Amino acid sequence: MISERAYIWVFLPGHTAPVICGVVAWDGAEHVFRYGKSYLARSDAMPLSIPGRPLGDLSGNPCVLDGELSGALRDAAPDAWGRRLIQREIARKMDRSAQRIEGELGEIDYLLGAGPERIGALDTSETPDVYAPTYRSVSPLEDALMAAEKMERGEALDEALDAALNHGTSIGGARPKVLFSQKNARQEDEYWVAKFSTSRDTVNLVAAEGGAMRLAARVGLRVADVQVLQVSNKDVLLVRRFDREPHGSGEVTRRHMLSAMTLLGLDEYAVRAGDSSYLELADLLRKYARNFDQDGPELFMRMVFNILIGNTDDHARNHACFWDGDFLELTPAYDICPQPRLGYSADLAMVVGDNGRAARLSNALSQAQRFGLTHDVAAEQVDKMRRWVDADWKETFAAAGMKSGDIEYLAKATILSPSIFD
Ligand SMILES: Nc1ncnc2c1ncn2[C@@H]1O[C@H](COP(=O)(O)OP(=O)(O)O)[C@@H](O)[C@H]1O
Ligand SMILES: [Mg+2]
Structure with a gap:
């Protein structure tokens, strides 16, 4: 690794400038985060995660994060695509090849490399005293x-x-x-x-x-x-972007977000292995949502929509909530896309109901109450959405620029696949 520590800044709700909130460092074996004294002394300090998760309580105790820097800080770091770009950028600065640099970079380098445009309300600096972000110039x-x-x-x-x-x-x-x-x-x-x-x-x-x-x-x-x-x-x-809001005279506020991966206390490996669950996410919303009556059913219907259109890439980094230190709120949905397939049945990426991840409407309905819906109301809503998707999808996809050959391909086994009605 090139850098061993990063200072963490947060744009508190409604603020257009960040405050320093802590530091994360590599101690030779693991990453350790500590909230700063000045942050803990603020009356408006918010914990960066929900209770029970790393960074979820405002104390001066060191918080040990794993080698992958999982949790709220991981959400502020890039994934595959951004990492490749950071490798290139650092390699160029150091006049070295990107391949050689890749082996030398650690999580803190990627965290620092993501820069001030990163998603959410966190940012980083290499020194504790000043927040001096370098905005990259925008190209066409x-x-x-x-x-x-x-x-x-x-x-x-x-x-x-x-x-x-x-x-x-x-x-x-x-x-x-x-x-x-x-x-x-x-x-x-x-x-x-x-x-x-x-x-x-x-x-x-x-x-x-x-x-x-x-x-x-x-x-x-x-x-x-x-x-x-x-x-x-x-x-x-x-x-x-829903994490940036204009605030008059060129100022912008940012919204702190936590991915479902972080909320569920999972790491990348667990997410890939399919160890995440809509049901557990619904339980967290029941506990912490500002408005569970809205977000519970919304999450249920997002899951049902993914079944209807064959979006099996609905993993726990493709769901997120805003977190303001007190309450969660589902962010608007993003990264929803049918995943073209030819096989008969499919699994979603997260557990749906009594039959695990099976992408079937009956599976979704089996646990509707966890999302705050009675079975009958849920069944009615599912049926309504199914009819709506059936009536509108081809026209909507064509209007978004999809050619008829591609539409026919998706109609074969991806969108409204017969298997979802089993
Ligand atoms: N509209 C948006 N506003 C704020 N953050 C977003 C938005 N869309 C995506 N993101 C964030 O960017 C990440 C990558 O975007 P995504 O659409 O999931 O890309 P990919 O298809 O490569 O997975 C998401 O995991 C989420 O954290
Ligand atoms: Mg995604």
């Missing part, structure tokens, strides 16, 4: 798209293209993407995630995600706004 989406394609093909990038990609370092997820902002009609900054397709996609996944997100909104779910754009003749999906 055309450049970012071209750079992402070249990088995927393993081709060299010139400096301008390299810079264009650096806006992707601060975000999680595996697909190529960048963050950018633009002024709206009221001259306020609006913040967006731009997601690109990759050469490995079997169908136009940008149109599939754009279509699925719009369909989700149409059938009544609370979803991030999306737009499908043409950039250099390629489809690009824009998703409006």
